[in-house]
Amino acid sequence: MIDQKFEDTGDKALALANAVAGMPEIIQAMGEPDPSSVIQPLAERLRVKSKAEFIVVTNMSLIRFSHPNPSNIGKPLDGEDAQNDQKVLNGEEIRSIAIGSLGHTVRGKTPIYGADHRQIGLVSVGFLVQNIWNQMYTLLLKIVLIGAAALIFGLGGAYLLSGHIKKQIFNMEPHEIAFKTQEQAAILDSIHEGIIAVNSEGKITTCNREAKKIMGIEGVEVNGREINSILPTSRLLDVLKEGVIHKDIPMLIGDTLIITNRVPVYAMEQIIGAVATFRDKLQLDQIDQRLADIGQYADSLRSQRHEFMNRLHLISGLIEMKEYEMVRELIEEVNEEQRNLLNFFLTRIHDSAIVGVLIGKLHRAKELGIALVIDADSSLPDPCPHREIIVTILGNAIENSLEAISGTNMTTPSAITVGFHDESDRLHISVHDTGPGIDPSLGAAIFEDGVTTKGAGRGFGLALLTRLVTNIGGDLSMECSPSGTMLKTSLPK
Structure with missing residues (x-):
């Protein structure tokens, strides 16, 4: 803004100089014997009106015909801006800042041409630099005051706004x-x-x-x-x-x-x-299934406890009756049963988790009066692949068979047979029961979520098994016949 102010003042000085140089009175007076008598009063009137510091008119010899100080009229320019004066005498227009007899000024200089278009002198117009700065100081003061007011207003607004924002962000810091x-x-x-x-x-x-x-x-x-x-x-x-x-x-x-x-x-x-x-x-179903298995294990332990308590009571009664031979035979029978069961599992099924499920289901089936048989030809590889899936399959399938058989009034002996068949690249698992079977109208829909004959909130077990088996590249199928239902599973090893 300061640079622009000085540039505008220089343009104003040059424009005023051009105006004076083009005035007919000035041009005509330059050829008279006493030019200053006409030029001085005219130049002073213009200087006062334009608030210029000086308007000086000279001939080609740089003799002054006008000056704010009349004593300088008739004297040559003092040479403080001689270089620019020579350029003007050569026909150039000049804007400059120089120090003269009247002080530090912004100047505009232009040649004067006569009627015959020959240069006959020059005009120099100047404005004090101090006056320009005085105008700038006033403007700068206004800017500072406005800026200070805006700053105070902005700080007050920022304080109020920050308080409002902090309320919205629960008074937390960044x-x-x-x-x-x-x-x-x-x-x-x-x-x-x-x-x-x-x-x-x-x-x-x-x-x-x-x-x-x-x-x-x-x-x-x-x-x-x-x-x-x-x-x-x-x-x-x-x-x-x-x-x-x-x-x-x-x-x-x-x-x-x-x-x-x-x-x-x-x-x-x-x-x-x-x-x-x-x-x-699927994850939720797995959690539900595990919780269900835990409940089944608890039931199995409870059933096993009852069974052994009954045998202990029997042994206690026989001892009271001094039937020691019968006590011995009963203990040997129980021991033989457990030994045969454990020997079978240890030689054929090595995985402790699967053995645990089967033992639990054996006791639960015995409590319900249902025979649970493990196929004598069954075998599992060691280590067992997909242990978690096999545990889920056995728990779900055997429990479904127990529910199906115990929920009917069948007169024929009921049984559940579990088989494991280990092949070179596949592992086959089957669970066959002699229950009433599944409604044939359900068809393949029995493997879908929510499809069941057991009431609301059921029907997710087989759907869960289907997804578990399918995700590892296995197959799951079900066969129904008058002799019962068989669930077959084939898993890749």
Whole structure:
């Protein structure tokens, strides 16, 4: 702004010099015997009106015909700007800053041409630099005052705004917000449930690692994208619109069946977003199955305890009756039974987890009056492949057979036969019972989620087995006949 002010003053000085040089009175007076008598009064009037420091008119010899100090009229220019004066005498227009008899000035100089277009002199107009600075000081003072007022107003506004913002962020400092953000991200990525959150516009604001894993988009940045472009079946937009909570809803994501919960997020009684949490139903079914197996093991132990308590009571009674030979025979019978069972398992089935399941089921079947037989030709490789899956298969299949047989009034002897057949590249498992069988109308649908004849909340065991076996490249099938039902499983080794 200062540079512009000096440049404008120089332009003003030069424009005024051009105006004076072009005045007919000045040109005509330059040829008269006493030019200053005409030029001096005229130049002074213009100087006063324009607030210039000086307007000096000279001839080609640089003799002054006008000057603010009349005593300098008739005297030559004092040579303080001689170089520029010579350029003007050569026909150039000059703007300069120089120190003269009147002080430090911004000058504009231009030649004067006569009627015959010959140069007959020059005009020099100057404005004091000090006057320019005085004008700038006034302007700068205004700027400083306005700036100070704006600063004070801005500080007051910033104080009020910061207080308002801190209320919204619960008076937390930036480092506390950063810590909370990192903590939340760590928590979201450490839990085993998928979580997706959207804002009121349906754009994703949060999507944790487990959610990306289930959706098959690991490593993809989804924040800020429309939920329908990532998961069209999420129904989070319906939750945003209706504000209704969805609990334990099954949903299919790709080839994965999940159980999801969807809830709206409220702030100031307005829906500002929605959150969906979901988990692979296969994992939930595995947890349910393990819990069920634990319950079955407890029942088996209880049954075994009752059986041995009964035998102890029998032995106690025989001892009271002094029937020592019968006591000996009974103990040998029990011992032989246990020895034969353990010898079979140790030689044919080496895995302790599978042996534990079978022993538990043997006692449970005995309590129910059902014969559970392990095929004498059965064998399992050591170590046993897919142990967890085999345990789940045996627990589910044998329990289904026990329920099917115990829930009927069959007069014929009932039995369950379990077989293991080890081949070079496959392991075959079969569970055959002499129960009433399964309704043929169900067909292959018996392996689907929720399909059952046992009532609501059942029908997930076979569906779970199907997914477990299929995921490792195995086969699962069921054969029904008047003589019972057989579940066959073939697993790759």
